[in-house]
Amino acid sequence: MDNKIKLYFDDGLLDTYLNAFPICQQYGVTGILAIVTGYVGKKIDWEDHVDLDCCMNIQQIKEMVSQGWTIASHSVTHRNLTNLSGEELRWELEESKNWIIKNLEVQPIEFVPPYGKYKRHQKSIILQHYQFFRSNSIIDRTFSRLIKKKYAVFHKCSKRELLKCLGVMG
Numbered sequence: 001m002d003n004k005i006k007l008y009f010d011d012g013l014l015d016t017y018l019n020a021f022p023i024c025q026q027y028g029v030t031g032i033l034a035i036v037t038g039y040v041g042k043k044i045d046w047e048d049h050v051d052l053d054c055c056m057n058i059q060q061i062k063e064m065v066s067q068g069w070t071i072a073s074h075s076v077t078h079r080n081l082t083n084l085s086g087e088e089l090r091w092e093l094e095e096s097k098n099w100i101i102k103n104l105e106v107q108p109i110e111f112v113p114p115y116g117k118y119k120r121h122q123k124s125i126i127l128q129h130y131q132f133f134r135s136n137s138i139i140d141r142t143f144s145r146l147i148k149k150k151y152a153v154f155h156k157c158s159k160r161e162l163l164k165c166l167g168v169m170g
């Protein structure tokens with residue numbers, strides 16, 4: 001189904017599989033799953049994350065792909081790109097892409113920079129590996145902006161937020 005508004009679910013959290021996926025199924029909508037390939041099936045322990053959420057495993061991601069969800073790369077390690085050398089950046093871009101192709105058998109065309117951060121000169125490097133990337137990381141909890149932005153970004157999300165968003169879409 002072609003959604004009017006793109007729904008992004010960043011980080012590939014188990015929460016997305018358990019809570020958001022069934023609701024989206026019910027509404028007949030699909031989203032974009034931005035996964036951190038080095039953390040598939042693992043607990044999150046990157047920089048600013050304190051609550052140790054778990055990421056979904058390959059089987060769970062595959063199930064969502066089979067239901068029409070799109071996979072985007074959200075890097076391998078979720079490091080802030082602005083701290084990376086050119087070589088490190090390329091590794092994050094290539095390695096995550098290769099992982100997705102090998103393990104999920106889909107070709108990712110979009111990259112979602114961790115924290116929505118990147119340096120100006122890094123844009124062209126990202127675009128050497130992906131057709132496009134999301135330039136905004138706003139986690140939109142006030143859905144008034146949705147219509148204008150045409151997309152919403154979720155991490156761990158409450159059913160209430162998601163239902164509200166789907167209500168705006170419908």
Ligand SMILES: [Zn+2]
Binds near residue numbers: 010011074078114115
């Ligand atoms: Zn993230």
